[in-house]
Amino acid sequence: MRFSQSFIRTSKEEPADAEIISHKLLMRAGLVRKLASGIYIIMPLANLVIKKIENIIRSEMNAACAQEVIMPCILPANLWKETGRWEVYGSEMLKIKDRAEREYCFGPTHEEVITDLVRHEVRSYKQLPVTLYQIQTKFRDEIRPRFGLMRAREFTMKDAYSFDISAEGLDINYKKMHAAYCNIFKRCGVKYTVVDADTGAIGGSSSHEFMVIAPSGEDAIVYCDSCRYSANVEKASTQIDKILGPEIPAGSSAAAPRSKIEKIHTPNASTIDDLAKFLKVDKKSLCKILFFTNGRAENDGREDVVALISGAFELNEIKLKNHLKFINLEMIPSEEVQKRVGAYPGFGGPIGINPNVKIIADNSVKHLSDFVVGANEKDYHLKNVNLSDFSVTSFADLVMVDAGHPCPQCGAKLEKARGIEVGHIFKLGTKYSEALGAKYIDEAGQENPIIMGCYGIGVGRTMQAAVEQNNDQDGICWPMPIAPFHVILVLLNSSDETQKQCAEDLYKKMLAENIEVLFDDRAEKPGFKFKDADLLGIPIRVAVGRYAAEGKVEFKRRNSKDLKVVGVDEVVSLVKSEISREINGL
RNA sequence: CGGGGUGUAGCGCAGUUGGCUAGCGCGCUUGCCUUGGGAGCAAGAAGCCGAAGGUUCGAGUCCUUUCACCCCGACCA
Incomplete structure (x- = not known):
């Protein structure tokens, strides 16, 4: 290509609306142009890079025995209604109607379509396993698109789906894809790490994210240098007893009240930090309370809950949302807490609140005895409170793990870093095959749901992540395999x-x-x-x-x-x- | 969606006590000159001042409405 005849438009000035280095460089080097919020034109130079990344993906997918298909990007609503995701995916899905008022969406992901295809094509165990993939445009109406291709609304994704007759078969395919993904990111010349992850809206039993390490990454991850544990903070766990001491066994004498509950005057101490300072105690011995709701209207299935956690920790809302199986989780506005929960914000506690409100406690609360909670009265707390003083609906791991917390596997101190999620693999199990009736007949003539996995890579995001990682003050430094x-x-x-x-x-x-x-x-x-x-x-x-x-x-x-x-x-x-x-x- | 901000030439911005012909830098066009880290000189083109309505003799500037975009939060490849 002759530069003089090319459509390469560089600029020495930085665009005003770019924040991170890769976005600035993508704009300055003329690789992308914005058409609307989160919607980008891929310029010739970027197209060369993207085609290279796609071809690396193709060669690794094909080597893992996956076969390429192309599904439509306009998808009929009925499939989504069958799995319930027409509602669950919500306003992130771009919904459209044709001239006959039939409903469609612009596909944000393709589990429904691929499962529909397979339920029509596969009858027998002899036709399985099979893995299909596509590289195609998706649209997700993100609440806040940002950082160029990093979080675009329209983007190119490689999505693969595996279909197996057994959990063992899924394990094999999952490992194959895991290995293929490692090869892909290595071949693209990016430094990445694989972490345990939350499954989010896709669902399923377990999942791993492929993270390109970069300070500008939108995800926080923790990792352990001594045993190689690593996880997204959304998912990460820790060893609570290493911080709070051993769990107090339920029903044992230690769980019974040691001292009488005492109301104490704590003027203006409405945060954990203030309270710890005021009482001259460690935050560990305090019990924090937070008020959440599923966000629905009062006469439309509204559910309010309170969450308890040791003052030593922050609460992980994703874990709570998963535990409650809520589609939505919001904090109750503090001016409504008293009316809806019967607790006094800033001085709230589990004792004496509205009995219809569920109390979800983090496991850390099991490690507390004679602790302090709010008295549900302005400027007062209760001390010497124990678990036997109120009834907890359920316990769960709700801890937001942070740097310095002990590794759940080996106990060493965890480190924290930021990453860009470029790939995500899921063991779906039978979530979609059951919802859509994708079954096969086994050797014994029995019908069983097909066991699925799904595997995604953000192609444009990978390109930008490569720029984020490979640049200096003069510009981009493309890794050879994906250089335009x-x-x-x-x-x-x-x-x-x-x-x-x-x-x-x-x-x-x-x-x-x-x-x-x-x-x-x-x-x-x-x-x-x-x-x-x-x-x-x-x-x-x-x-x-x-x-x-x-x-x-x-x-x-x-x-x-x-x-x-x-x-x-x-x-x-x-x-x-x-x-x-x-x-x-x- | 909640909170904050910005819309003026292709890009980055100034101009807002209402006033005459809307300006600067980069880029662009033409010519001269120049060729080892984004040169110089000269001439030039380019603006429905985001949109609609209003106030006024007069609006980029004031008022109302609206749209778009960006930043902080929830979501995700």
Whole structure:
């Protein structure tokens, strides 16, 4: 490609609405353009990168025996109503109607469609297992799109679905996909880590996320250096007894009140920190109360709950939401807490509240004795409270794990980092096959639901994550396997006939050798071209300049300061060996 | 959806005690000059001042409504 004829539009000025480095670089290097909030045009250069990522994905999927299909992006509503997700997915789904007022959505994910396909095509165990995938445009009407392709509303996703006759079969497929994903991200040249994850709206029994580590990542993860445990904080657990001491066994003498409950005056101490300071005790011995609701109207199935947790921890709302099986979880507005729950915000406690309100307690509460709770009266708390003083509806792990907490596996201190979720794999089990009646007949002639897994990769997000991880103050530094071009050939002085002839010859030679080369033949000054070359981040730069008269050119790697002057006749083979080493050697 | 903010040339911005012809930098066009890290000079093109309504002799500027976009939260590949 000749730069002079290309549709590459670079800019030295930063766009006003980009926050993170990769978004700025994507804009400055002319890789993407925004059409509307969360909706982007992929420019020619970015398209080259995306096609490379897609082809890496394809080769690994095919190697894992997955077969590519293309499902529609406009999906009929009835399938979604069958699984109940027409409601559950809610306003994140873009719903549309045709001229006959029939309802459709623009597909946000494809479990329903693929399961519908398989229930019609598969009858016998002999047809299983099978894994299908597609690379296709999705639309999710995100509440807040941001960071360019990082959280776009319209985006390209690779989604794969496996169908098995047994849990063991699913395990095998899940491991295969896990390995394929590792290969894919490694081949894309990004540093990633795999973490235990929450399954969210997709559902299923277990899942792992593939995270590209970057400070700008939207997810927090914790990991353990000594045993390699790692998890999204949404999912992570810890060892409570290492922090609070052993659990107090229910019904034992220790669980019985040791001292009488005592009402204490605690003026203005309405937060855990204030209260701990006021009472001169550790936060551990306090019990925090939080008020939640499923957000529905009073006469439309509203359910209010309170959650209890040791003052030593923060509450993880995702864990609570999963435990309650709520579609929605919101905090009750503090001005309504008294009326709805019968507790006094800031001085709230589980004793004496509205008996219809469920009390969900974190497991950490089992480790507390003679603790402090609010008295449900302004400026008063109760001390010497124990679990036997009120009735807990259910216990659950509700802890938000943080850096420094003990690793759930080995007890070492956990570290915290941020990551960009580029891939997510799920063991779905029979959630969709049962809802849609996707069954097979086994050897004994029995009908059973098919056991499913699903596996997603955000293609555009992976591209941007690669930029987020591979850049410097001058621009992008593409990893070789996904670089839009392998080489940028820069003619430094286009009015110098010797240089020009030399560069044109080299360009032809490289094309003849099938080298992916961008030829900067523009009549610009050298400095201008160097800046563009750095911004675009093409891994190898060959510059034709003042040494052209001696039959020599300059060879430079984007991610190194070293400049080599090499003969025109040897540069092509040098370029070729660098490219093949980095693409095949990874 | 709740909270905060911004809409003026392709991009980044100034101009808002109402006033005459709406400006600056970058980019763009033409010419000259220049060619090793985003050169210089000269000439030029480019704006329904987000949209609609109102107040006024007069609105980019004031009022009302509306739309779009961005940031903080929940959601996700």
